[in-house]
Amino acid sequence: MLSGFGDDPFAAEPLTGSGGVPDGAKPPASNAPSKRKREPGARGVKQAEAGKTCFVKSCEDDKLVGKKWCCRHNRLYDNLWTQAKKSNETAAVQQAVSTPEGADHALSDFERDNPPHAKYARKSVIQWGQFKRVHVVSQTTRSRNGCKPYEWKQWLKRCEQKMGWAAADAKKLWNHYSTAQEIDKDHEGLNGAIRLWIPTIEATHNDTDRSRTFAFEEGGAQERDMDEDHRQVLMDHCLHSGKGTNQADNNFLQGRAVNGPETDNSEVPELQTPKKNKELNDPASKDNPSPEDEKKRKRLEKLARGPAFEAHKATMVHKLKEKMKGLDNLMATVGEKIREAHAEMANDRQDAVKLSYLKAMEAGTALLEVWKTEVELPACEGKPEELKDLPDVVARAQTAFCDKCELLKDLVQPVNSKATCFTRAALGWFxxxxEKTTCIFLLERIATEMKDHAAVIDQFARGLQKVATDAKNFQSQQKRKAQQDEAKKKREEEKKAASEATALAKAAAKKVKSGSKGRRPMWPWSANAIRSRERPFDLSRGACARKEQLHTWARIQLQTDRS
Ligand SMILES: [Zn+2]
Structure with missing residues (x-):
């Protein structure tokens, strides 16, 4: 089983593991590597890094050292990457897994068709799909025998009133059933009264069933001589798929469009109300921690003091810094894109659409500026309250940003107004x-919530960027249309000139014709017949005398045809 990888590395240390190692037992440390070796499809030994969770939003497992993912997701990601590389779609994969939510979606979709095993690194289990419509009429002779649960009074009533038996017989039967081995019993009756499952259902049916089934069948190539390991992988995959972790499957089972929205339209969580599964408060404040939370808490406690804490903190702070740098760069890029698109359009304020784009881009630039506002941060003690009670300067920057968003929302609204988009100042404060805190849980909470904050800020930036992209597209679309119109006009002019030339030539021909003898020739032979030299003229009807005139006529006809 793959779960062997996720084991807490600290559990291997004899004294720190909960309960310690029983006497005489083999120390787990020497056990683990050989166990790993036997894992089917395992590629090298990878160690989990305690206290840092997998990048996938819904995954609470520890990530592997030097990787973004936990063991399971790392393997899925590797396989996804291999397949994407084969079809030159790595850029799409990169884009898809760039956010925790995106990664959740992409990997869960991928996992549906690709068990996390080396065998499926290169090919998907599902290789074809076929729509089927089946009409079935089936004739069935069905006999049904079954039991129904009875409380004593209910049984008595049935025997006396429905069956017309004596109460004594009913009692006798009840006693017989209550001691019989094959009769199921439970205590689901009124106030926990005993119920006996007595065989009272007997029925025979002659049914004709008609059904119409629409099915979409999917499958892979038939695999012969499947070995036991491989078979196990697919069996496990069935079990895993059955749990319905995939949104598309869940939607289907509930009769919704497969690509429909998720069940809960939950907004992006705010700082004050983090999502339940992500909440990681001080352990004392939690009433009923789930086993996973409990496990994680224990893990974090091991990192709570001394050098382990300092090292962990340094990593977290560094990561936060990197994240902020990334966001700064993103904002700079977006600002530049808006400036470019704006400059391209700026001289054309007459067109209503363009004017609207220009205004939206100006609003976007204003929002970006307010978001970036730098403030002088006051001293900080690293206490949990400080997360909520933002210092005045930060709170003011945040309010100014929200006000600006509200003010400009008719022009541009990159994020939902219900989501809290933190400004650069707030990020600096976090x-x-x-940097200051000495509490591992606070550190963890900031790191976890930062994922959500970053996602909203990212959305904000992308929303603004989209305005610039749309404006650019509109601009180039217009250019293209102008070019097309120009080309069309040119084509039409050419056509007109050509038809005028034809008309002119025809008129000239007519003139020549009418000028010759004042009437049409007697034998309107086709010009072709005359042009072809092999064919002798049919002169049998006395055309000799008019030979010369005929030739003239034919020449004119030829000219007209050519033009
Ligand atoms: Zn994971």
């Missing part, structure tokens, strides 16, 4: 709390 960073200083991380």
């Amino acid at each position: 960073h200083s709390i991380s």
Whole structure:
């Protein structure tokens, strides 16, 4: 089983593991590597890094050292990458897994068709799909025998009133059933009264069933001589698929469009109300921690003090810093894109659409500026309250940003107004709390929530960028249309000139014709017949005398044809 990889590495240390190692037992440390070796499809030994979770949003497992993912997701990602490389779609994969939510979606979709095993690194289990419509009429002779649960009074009533038996017989039967081995019993009756499952259902049916089935069947190539390991992988995949972790499958089972929205239209969580599964407070404040939370808490506690804590903190703070740098760069790029698109359009304020784009881009630039506002951060103590009670300067920057968003929302609204988009100033504040804090849980909470904050900020930036892209597209579309119109006009002019030339030539021909003898020739032979030299003229009807005139006529006809 793959879960062997996710084991807490600290559990291997004899004294720190909960309960310690029983006497005489083999120390787990020497056990683990050989166990790993036997894992089917395992590629090298990878170690989990305690206290840092997998990048996938819904995954609470520890990530592997030097990787973004936990063991299971790492393997899925590797396989996804291999397949994407084969079809030159790595860019799409990169884009898809760039956010925790995106990665969740992409990997869960991929996992549906690709068990996390080396065998499926290169090919998907599902290789074809076929729509089928089946009409079935089936004739069935069905006999049904079954039991129904009875409480004593209910049984008595049935025997006396429905069956017309004596109460004594009913009692006798009840006693017989209550001691019989084959009769199921439970205590689901009124106030926990005993119920006996007595065989009272007897029925025979002659049914004709008609059904119409629409099915979409999917499958892979038939595999012969499947070995036991491989068979196990597919069996496990069935079990895993059956759990319905895939959104598309869940939607289908509930009769919704497969690519429909998720069940809960939950907004992006705010700082004050983090999502339940991501909440990682001080352990004392939690009433009923789930086993996973409990496990994670224990893991974090091991990192809570001394050098382990300092090292962990340094990594977290560094990551936060990197994240902020990334966002700064993103904002700079977006600002540049808006400036470019704006400059391209700026001289054309007459067109209503363009004017609207220009205004939206100006609003976007204003929002970007307010978002970036730098403030002088006050001293910070690294306390949990400081996460909520933002210092005045930060709170003011945040309010100014929200006000601006509200003010400009008719022009541009990159993020939903219900989502909290933190400004650069707020991020700076969270960073200083991380630097100062001595509490592992606070550190963890900031790191976890930062994923959500970054996602909203990212959305904000992409939303603004889209305005610039749309404006650019509109601009080039218009250019293309102008070019097409120009080309069309040119074509039409050429056509007109050509038809005028034809008309002119025809008129000239007519003139020549009418000028010759004042009437049409007697034998309107086709010009072709005359042009072909092999064919002798049919002169049998006395055309000799008019030979010369005929030739003239034919020449004119030829000219007209050519033009
Ligand atoms: Zn994971």
